[in-house]
Amino acid sequence: MANPPLSIRPADTKADRKAFIALPYRLNADDPNWVPPLKQEEAEKIDPKKNGWFSHAEGQLFIATRGDTVVGRISAHIDTLALTLPPEQGFGPGVGCWGMLEAEDRNTAHALINTAEGWLRGKDMTRALGPISLSIWEEPGLLVEGHDHPPTVMMGHHKPHYQEWIESAGYAGVKTLYTYELDITKTFPPICGRIIAAGEKNPRIRIRNVDKSKFDQEAKIILDILNDAWSDNWGFVPLTPPEIADVGKKLKPIVFEDLIRIAEVDGEPVAFMITLPDLNEAIAPLNGNLLPFGWAKLLWWLRAPKVKTMRVPLMGxxxxxxxxxxxxxxxxxxxxxxxxxxxxxxxxTRGEIGWILDDNQGMRSIAEIINCEINKKYEIYAKEL
Known part of the structure; x- marks a missing residue:
């Protein structure tokens, strides 16, 4: 019997959005390195009322079906702030995005990408970047190397054959993102120790923990440094107050004062480093569900997390x-x-730093001097529409 024809429609109903969220759990069930995200967080991500990114963005979700079976999904979206940025920094006028791609087969993936492109053309976009799911600050890029181990918190994981499906749809890589790993039980090379010792003798320098009791104040300090430090980076889009509120709400439970540091020179904050215990280690067994007992398990873990891996998502x-x-x-x-x-x-016992842009020589040099090795590689693709 022939397969039912492929049908693609906007995922606008409650049932379709639920199906949109559910699909990856079926398609990735056989992948031991895929970490099921919390379904509640996935629902909030695609809800304009609960994701502050939509305060300056618009988008459309699509699902693909064969008969009664959902076989694919994709998002098409436009960040209006990104449209105002210089083209040499990756976005700029006419640049839209797609992301959250999941598909059973190559033909379905191509049909979904074509549908997303059509939506973007209808909004007068002339270039598509993808996958970016949804904000550049969330899960940018397609995993193209490092499928043999799980991702850390807030990093994506994709099937290896997605690379060929995307490239055969006419896309070429425009930016590579790296993550680096290291054994943090080992001390750093002697040259690092000498540099650190010299800094400790400098009375102008102070490295301090963040004060979680002043969470909003500390977050503003970090954000001000971030917006200055990253402003010339490829893909940089300033975080807005609604996004900052969302990020704070999401990250506050895994903020620990001794894992986030602010550097001051002559009393002025000039640098920061955020480190997060790998929440994926705690949520992986939950299969995306906080009920009936997931909440209790997660809250218990958060009281005093013991983890194998720490991730450094941001530094500036x-x-x-x-x-x-x-x-x-x-x-x-x-x-x-x-x-x-x-x-x-x-x-x-293990640290992961990233993502780091392929042309960020400063951060890549620091990763290399402390004996980090690249463990994952993500690619962002582009196509003229």
Missing amino acids: VVKHLQSSRMASQLALMMIEYIRQAAVANYGA
């Missing part, structure tokens, strides 16, 4: 220091202090 030094020796010194000091805390207080 203000722009006017970035070409100086002090920038590397501050970075190494924060990394070393957090490394010690991660091992002593949380039992961690």
Whole structure:
């Protein structure tokens, strides 16, 4: 019997959005390295009322079906802030995006991408970037190397054959993102120790823990440094107040004061480093469900997490220091202090840094000097429409 024809429609009803969220759990069930995200968080991500990113973005979800079976999904979206940025930084006028791609087969993937492109053309977009799911700050890029181990918190994981499906749809890679891993039970090379020791003798430098009782104030300090430090980076889109509120709500439970450091020079905050215990280790057994007992298990874990892996998702030094020796010194000091805390207080043995842009030579050099190795590679693709 012939397969039912493929049909693609907007996922606008409650039932279709539920199906949109549910599909990856079926398609990835045979992948031991895929970590099922919490369904509640996935629902909030695609809900314009609960995701502050939609305050400056619009989008459309699509699902593909054969008969009564959902066989694919994709999102098409436009970030209006990204449209105002310089084209040489990746976005700019006429650039729309697609993401959240899942498909049973190559033909379904091509049909979904074509549908997303059609939606973007209808909004006068002339270029498509993907996959970006949904904000550049969430899960950008397709995993193209490193499928043999699970992702850390807030990183994506995709089937290896998606690369060929996307490239055969006419897309070419425009930006590569790396994550680096290291054994944090080992001390860093002697040169790092000498640089750190010199920094410790400098009375101008202070490296401090964040104060969680002043969460909003500390978040503003970090955000101000981030917006300055990253402003020239490819793909940078400033975080808006609604997004900051959402990120704060999401991350506050896994913020631990000794894992987030702020560097001050002459009393002024000039650098930061955020480290998070790998929440994926706790949620992986839950299969996306907080009920009936997932909530209790997660809350118990959060009281005093013991993890194998720590992830450094964000790090920055203000722009006017970035070409100086002090920038590397501050970075190494924060990394070393957090490394010690991660091992002593949380039992961690492994660190992951990233993502890092392929042209960010400053951060890549720091990763290499502390003996990190690339463990995952993500690709962002583009196509003229």
